Amino acid sequence: MEHITDSLKTFLKAQNELIKQLALAGYQPDPIANRASLELLTQTYVTTAPSLDLTKKISYKDIPLKIYHPEHEKNLPVFLYLHGGGHMSGSIDVYDKILTKLAFHTGNIVVAVDYKLAPEHPFPSGLNDCKLILKNMWNILNQEGINFEKSLTLGGDSAGGALSSTICHTELVELVDKLVLIYPSLDYTLSCDSIKDLGKNYLLETHYIKWLFDNYFQNNENRYDESPLFRNIPENYPDTLIITAGFDPLKSEGIKYFEKLEKAKIDVKHIHFPGMIHAFLNLENLVKNQCDKLYNDIGLFLKES
Numbered sequence: 001m002e003h004i005t006d007s008l009k010t011f012l013k014a015q016n017e018l019i020k021q022l023a024l025a026g027y028q029p030d031p032i033a034n035r036a037s038l039e040l041l042t043q044t045y046v047t048t049a050p051s052l053d054l055t056k057k058i059s060y061k062d063i064p065l066k067i068y069h070p071e072h073e074k075n076l077p078v079f080l081y082l083h084g085g086g087h088m089s090g091s092i093d094v095y096d097k098i099l100t101k102l103a104f105h106t107g108n109i110v111v112a113v114d115y116k117l118a119p120e121h122p123f124p125s126g127l128n129d130c131k132l133i134l135k136n137m138w139n140i141l142n143q144e145g146i147n148f149e150k151s152l153t154l155g156g157d158s159a160g161g162a163l164s165s166t167i168c169h170t171e172l173v174e175l176v177d178k179l180v181l182i183y184p185s186l187d188y189t190l191s192c193d194s195i196k197d198l199g200k201n202y203l204l205e206t207h208y209i210k211w212l213f214d215n216y217f218q219n220n221e222n223r224y225d226e227s228p229l230f231r232n233i234p235e236n237y238p239d240t241l242i243i244t245a246g247f248d249p250l251k252s253e254g255i256k257y258f259e260k261l262e263k264a265k266i267d268v269k270h271i272h273f274p275g276m277i278h279a280f281l282n283l284e285n286l287v288k289n290q291c292d293k294l295y296n297d298i299g300l301f302l303k304e305s
Helices: 006-024 031-045 096-106 125-135 137-143 159-167 171-175 193-197 206-216 251-263 280-286 288-303
Strands: 054-060 063-069 076-082 109-113 148-157 178-182 239-245 268-273
Touching: 006 280, 031 280, 063 096, 063 125, 076 096, 076 125, 076 137, 076 159, 096 109, 096 288, 109 125, 109 137, 125 137, 125 159, 125 171, 137 148, 148 159, 159 178, 178 288, 193 206, 193 251, 239 251, 239 288, 251 268, 268 288, 280 288
Parallel strands: 076 109, 076 148, 148 178, 178 239, 239 268
Antiparallel strands: 054 063, 063 109
16 A cells, blocks of 8 residues: 655645635635746755756747757757646746756757646647647757757656647657656546545645636537547557656546557556655655656656667
């Protein structure tokens, strides 16, 4: 039986008490506070990052991007990364240290996208931004004079995993060599077991996820049809790494997606982090060993032929 890692117990106790007090005060979530909360959480617990050879902020068609190049004189493979935040929060700046570590540990050029966020820009605005960048990736890098190898990994955490997997269910899958899904959101219907079993007291709560999805889908979209978990798997779906966490309400959908890809004969690997909660990568100072392992696991996966 899994147990919450000791270093997270005090954190969760404080979080749950705060949630309780806010509920008693009649607090209703709002987008601005939601964004500030993720930013504060990440700034508090992700406080160091290695130096990189080259980092560069650019934009393409008014979509902000940032390039993280570990060795700018070398032609390195590219990792197009889509940050998490429930389609409503997160940014390149919030994720800056995480993106730096990702480039450092994988030896890939990380390109991060500041895609549009709900509720100001509901589905499919952010998804379309990510698709546009993927389609034009090589042109963008050439225009910026970046040395690169024409090998592309797509990936992200949480909502970024949702966007990444959704893209791989479109014709753009042919542009993707590998896929990395870090505790991904794959079921917009909230129907998997762990949503019910772990949807309270573990940071990411079911009522909050529903609020995120209600802000993301504003035009009566069929959430079942938009869920990667329920879509058919293309024959050319890329080699995939799926990472799940033991006390994440999204755990079941990650495991089910792994099983679905495996059944479809896709080369897929599943790495489970027992005792961890959703977004533990944003809590690095509390669970440094696990975060180090996650970066290293991704690096090893990307080096596999």
